[in-house]
Amino acid sequence: MSNGSRMDGADARRIVSFTFDGKACEGREGEPVGMALWAAGTLAVRHASTDASPRGMLCAMGICFECLVRIDGEVVRSCLTPLREGMDVRSGGKP
Secondary structure (H helix, E strand, C coil): CCCCCCCCCCCCCCEEEEEECCEEEEEECCCEHHHHHHHCCCCEEEECCCCCCEEECCCCCCCCCCCEEEECCEEEECCCCECCCCCEEECCCCC
């Protein structure tokens, strides 16, 4: 197939390692960090400043800012940031 996808539905991207709040995690290279966290069972990536309620992936397309995290010291939306080997992802990104 010309678009690089596999007919059997398998994802051929390599598995990479990263950390979330110091915990070792794995995901597929290039997938959104938020989806890699979700697949690893981490649904809340920060807490709201108003009432401390858990926040995580909501819109999954970069509009809501609910999934903010710190990656290598920079606050980013986890739903838009592609996963790469060795990322240091931290909870608590603030809008």
